[in-house]
Amino acid sequence: MRMLLALIALTLGACASPATQSGFLSGYDGLQPDKRGVRAKVSARAGGDELAGLKRVFIAPTRFADGADPAWMTPAERQLLLREVDAQLCFELSERYAIAADDAADARVRAAVTNVQPTGRAASAAAAAAGFFIPGPIKLRAPGTLGALGAEAELMHPDGRQLAAISWNRAATPVGTDGPSLSRIGDALQFAEPFADAAAKAMTAPEAEHRNVDKPDPCAVYGARFRPEGFLAKVATGLYVPGMSGARAAEPQPVGVATP
Numbered sequence: 001m002r003m004l005l006a007l008i009a010l011t012l013g014a015c016a017s018p019a020t021q022s023g024f025l026s027g028y029d030g031l032q033p034d035k036r037g038v039r040a041k042v043s044a045r046a047g048g049d050e051l052a053g054l055k056r057v058f059i060a061p062t063r064f065a066d067g068a069d070p071a072w073m074t075p076a077e078r079q080l081l082l083r084e085v086d087a088q089l090c091f092e093l094s095e096r097y098a099i100a101a102d103d104a105a106d107a108r109v110r111a112a113v114t115n116v117q118p119t120g121r122a123a124s125a126a127a128a129a130a131g132f133f134i135p136g137p138i139k140l141r142a143p144g145t146l147g148a149l150g151a152e153a154e155l156m157h158p159d160g161r162q163l164a165a166i167s168w169n170r171a172a173t174p175v176g177t178d179g180p181s182l183s184r185i186g187d188a189l190q191f192a193e194p195f196a197d198a199a200a201k202a203m204t205a206p207e208a209e210h211r212n213v214d215k216p217d218p219c220a221v222y223g224a225r226f227r228p229e230g231f232l233a234k235v236a237t238g239l240y241v242p243g244m245s246g247a248r249a250a251e252p253q254p255v256g257v258a259t260p
Contacts, residue, residue, distance in 0.1 A: 022065040022114040024152050026162050040170035040194060044202045047155060047164035051205035054163075057097040057155070058105035062086050065112040065152065072118060077185050084189050085111060085151065087222030088196035095210045096200060099218035107163060108156045109203065115150030115169065119186040146172040147187030151195045155203040164203045168195045 021028055034042040062085040069078065089111060090099060102108065148171035155164040172187045181187065219225065 021167065022068060022112065022150075022152055024065040024112040024114065025154050025165050025167070026156070026160075027165070028167075031165060031167060034198075039173065040168055040191075040198070042166065042168050042198055044166040044198070045162075045164060046202045047205060049205060051155075051163060051203070052208065054106040054205075055098060056100035056105045056107075057093060057203075058100055058102040058108045059086065059089055059093060060102075060108060060110045062089070062111045062113065062151075065114045068112070068114045068116075068150075070116050070118075073116065073185070081113065081116065081185050081188055081192070083222065084192045085113065085196065087219065088192045089153070089199065090219035090222060091225050092196045092200035093203070094213050094217075094219055096204045096208065097211075098214055105158075107158070109153060109199075110156065111151060111153035111199065113149070113151050113188075114167075115148060116185065116188050117146070117148035117171065118184040119147035119172070119181050119188075120145040146174070147181075147185070148172065149188040149191040149195065151192075151199075153195075153199040153203075166199050166202045168198055170194065 030045040031043040032045065034044055062082045064078070064082070073081075089109065093099065093109065100106075148169070150167075150169040152167045153165070154162050157163055170191050181190075183189070213219075217225070
């Protein structure tokens with residue numbers, strides 16, 4: 001039975017996350033499907049050895065790609081989602097590069113949300129209630145609860161060359177570890193972290209080691225990196241709660257720390 005549930009989750013996840021080209025990236029040539037992705041549909045052009053010389057990156061504020069700003073989202077929801085993508089990109093990239101101001105950076109990171117599908121709130125509450133009778137990390141969610149996030153990002157050289165790029169799409173699955181939420185952007189907020197992780201990997205030189213994050217933390221404007229409150233809330237209620245997860249509509253751009 002456990003094997004059957006896993007197969008269902010993989011099949012539905014692959015079908016629910018269509019890959020599209022939004023037109024946001026400066027170019028799509030060379031993007032290759034990432035066969036390692038299970039729950040997300042990913043196409044990427046990973047940076048090569050030329051990234052080894054990069055030390056400092058600037059992260060431009062995330063925006064919605066043209067035509068990708070859903071009418072159902074409120075201004076507050078839009079702001080919260082964009083800033084959460086900013087936060088996760090900052091957290092991931094600051095473990096690989098110094099985060100710098102635009103005029104002090106060796107390269108520029110730009111990202112856009114290309115697709116957002118809402119998380120069903122009423123069905124999420126029912127799914128959370130049902131979860132109390134099904135112990136363990138695996139969640140069962142009704143089709144009406146399933147949200148999605150699509151995003152693209154690229155690393156640009158100051159001369160305008162694209163050094164690395166990624167197109168990423170993921171939808172929640174009926175069987176899996178994605179937590180239901182009473183927030184309409186609950187799934188999209190949860191998927192900001194795996195998107196940022198995949199983007200940072202594509203933008204890092206092969207075999208590069210993680211670095212210590214600069215002090216003071218250049219990403220502190222987005223709140224704490226480690227968010228135990230959100231995990232505890234999910235354990236206690238079965239729901240992803242953005243307010244306790246650390247997600248917040250912070251200022252759009254960290255100050256950055258430029259180190260030699």
